[in-house]
Amino acid sequence: MSTRQGSSPNPALRTSLPTAFASVVEESSYAHPTQEEQDKYLQARPGATARHLGIALQHAQQIQAQKDAEGMILDQDVQLFKTALQLFRPGDYDNMIMERNYEDLCGYGLCPRKNRKQVGATGSTFHFKYGAKGSGPGGRGRAVDIVPRENLEKWCSDECAERALFIRVQLSEQPVWERRADETEDIRIELLEESRERRQRQKQKQKQKQQLEAGSSKSASAVPQSSESDITAGLRDLKIQEAGRSQELALERGDTGLSLRKGRVDVQLKEKEPSSQSAPTAPQLGPGDEMGGSIEGYIPQEQLEESSNTLKDRDILDQL
Amino acid sequence: MDGDVSAHSQEAEKETTRLWRTFRTVYEMLADRGYEVSDDELAISLDEFRQKYSDPMGYPDRNKMKIQARPTKIMEMKYTLKTKSNPNPTPDCGTVYVDFCPDASGVGTKQVRAFNHIVGESNYHTGIFITQTPISPSAVRLLSSLPNHICEHFQEQDLLVNITRHELVPKHVLLSPEEKARLLERYRLKESQLPRMQVSDPVSRYLGLRRGQVVKIIRKSETAGRYASYRWVI
Numbered sequence: 001m002s003t004r005q006g007s008s009p010n011p012a013l014r015t016s017l018p019t020a021f022a023s024v025v026e027e028s029s030y031a032h033p034t035q036e037e038q039d040k041y042l043q044a045r046p047g048a049t050a051r052h053l054g055i056a057l058q059h060a061q062q063i064q065a066q067k068d069a070e071g072m073i074l075d076q077d078v079q080l081f082k083t084a085l086q087l088f089r090p091g092d093y094d095n096m097i098m099e100r101n102y103e104d105l106c107g108y109g110l111c112p113r114k115n116r117k118q119v120g121a122t123g124s125t126f127h128f129k130y131g132a133k134g135s136g137p138g139g140r141g142r143a144v145d146i147v148p149r150e151n152l153e154k155w156c157s158d159e160c161a162e163r164a165l166f167i168r169v170q171l172s173e174q175p176v177w178e179r180r181a182d183e184t185e186d187i188r189i190e191l192l193e194e195s196r197e198r199r200q201r202q203k204q205k206q207k208q209k210q211q212l213e214a215g216s217s218k219s220a221s222a223v224p225q226s227s228e229s230d231i232t233a234g235l236r237d238l239k240i241q242e243a244g245r246s247q248e249l250a251l252e253r254g255d256t257g258l259s260l261r262k263g264r265v266d267v268q269l270k271e272k273e274p275s276s277q278s279a280p281t282a283p284q285l286g287p288g289d290e291m292g293g294s295i296e297g298y299i300p301q302e303q304l305e306e307s308s309n310t311l312k313d314r315d316i317l318d319q320l
Numbered sequence: 321m322d323g324d325v326s327a328h329s330q331e332a333e334k335e336t337t338r339l340w341r342t343f344r345t346v347y348e349m350l351a352d353r354g355y356e357v358s359d360d361e362l363a364i365s366l367d368e369f370r371q372k373y374s375d376p377m378g379y380p381d382r383n384k385m386k387i388q389a390r391p392t393k394i395m396e397m398k399y400t401l402k403t404k405s406n407p408n409p410t411p412d413c414g415t416v417y418v419d420f421c422p423d424a425s426g427v428g429t430k431q432v433r434a435f436n437h438i439v440g441e442s443n444y445h446t447g448i449f450i451t452q453t454p455i456s457p458s459a460v461r462l463l464s465s466l467p468n469h470i471c472e473h474f475q476e477q478d479l480l481v482n483i484t485r486h487e488l489v490p491k492h493v494l495l496s497p498e499e500k501a502r503l504l505e506r507y508r509l510k511e512s513q514l515p516r517m518q519v520s521d522p523v524s525r526y527l528g529l530r531r532g533q534v535v536k537i538i539r540k541s542e543t544a545g546r547y548a549s550y551r552w553v554i
Contacts (some may be wrong), residue, residue: 095458102428170541 081109082189085167092170097154106156108164110191111158127152166192223242332378333521338480339359339380340369340421345479346387346450352484352550353528354395355416388444398496420476421451432459436466446528447471450479451476483522490539492523495550500534503550517551529553 041049085093097107106115129152132142155161170189172179190198346365351357391399396411403409417439421431434457439447447469455463455473462472483489495503504511511534515536517524519531529535531551542545 095456098456099428099458102426103430 077110078191085109085171085189086184086187088171089173089175090168090171093171097164101154107154108156108158108160108310109167111156111160111163113160115156116153127150163192166195329378332374332380335391336378336380337366339373339385339476340364340366341481342450342476342479343369343373343385345482346448348482349526350387350389350416350418351534353416354392354398354528355389356392357389369376373471374495382420382422385420387416389416390456393414398494402496416446416448417444418448418450422448423451424454427451427455427459429456429459429462431455432462436462436467436471439469439471440466441471448477449473452476469510470528470530474525484526489523490537492527493536493538494527494529495534495536501542503534511552514550514552516554519553522551 038053042050042053085272088096096109100107101115102110104114105111106113125148127147127149129147130147131145133142134140137145155164167189170187172183172187174183176184216272344362347357347361347364351362373380373384388490391411391413395413399413400409400411419435419438421427422436423431432449433452435447435449438444442505448467449463449471451473452475454475463473484492500511503509511532514534517529517535519525519529524535531554535551535553537549537551539547539549
């Protein structure tokens, strides 16, 4: 995975696709000034000629092209980062953070900055972190967090720590070699920025809905238009290889039996049917029970014989 | 200012002494494994070490401390497996290369990659990588990933003392393939029926043992004088 470095001393951290794209769009609107703008520019500078302006424009476009390309590289980075992380387990991810720290880089994979070094006194293993005013218990004072220094030195900033840990919780604990094909595909890693944006969009949508419901008059202007990002998200969810369909396809090809798809052993869960419909009856007092009877349901052999004997006797008496 | 300098020199002296002990253990280890090591190298004194390997500040210069050694005839014999189909085999051992990593902390894949490169480039059979701090898990994995070469890792503090010289550690002797075959025949055993010993065992690491080898352990015994037992390395 490559991180862009060296283009400027402190390159801007553009971590998500939308922000990168937005910045490109914003810049490209300045790329082609109209004739009026050009004339105005020349009038303001008496020494400048049209040729100067031409050269300046050419350079500007070159820089623009460079920026566009860099933006695209970043897009590639983000995509690459996400697809590469699908195979990671949280432990592997921690290793990656450690390796990056050894190289003096922030632990977050897409951050080109250096990690923090020696916050506070040297040699101390813990560091006090004070929250904002009024964040303490009962809304008074400041909240104090005691953080191990090594945890602080993993990242360049708290924001990056949040971003990195946000990704960590999305990773699967199951090792790659035990996952089935469609399981790896199902792991969709989302950057913190993307998730925030999505949530905001959902909120807006809800608001719009509420407004629509509140407004009794039908206003055609408030029709929610699906944005470009919505469409891309929809496309992403449209899976070509759905679990069920891929199973069907495999059967059609005769790849493997359906029973072996789920693992080596074919496990079929079968619910046990209740054998009798009648409700269980309460136990009734047996013949020898007043003398002690059964011991937790167990009737000693002697007693049993006795009781059966008495039963027999009684039978004979009746007959007589 | 004066105190500062003396504190510095004290620090340097301490580090030099520690490293000297590690360095001597490394030579002893190589000799015990059966590499060619001269007596001068084995008995290097602290002064000599300081003269040879310290920088102008008095600190030891780890970049200078690279060791190479060739196996002796005895060692080659122990590592050659003669079979009917292969009557003239080449020994499974060769030149060893020892590298001391100069980085004081944070040894990761970068340094290990450089070490692997040296080992692969110069075609050393075995490489021993010695660092001051533990190396990262991915670096460990990378170290063992070099095909046809054996790369080992030690920490400096592990080699501060030669563990095999301790009175409670019995003598371990590696058996050659023929000796192993004879032993198994003598006792009518399969090798899996021998007692076992892990590759990660400190003595096993010290001797650079490999999976499947058998060592003879000679202990002192009050009743029998000497008592030999065997371990299969797994």
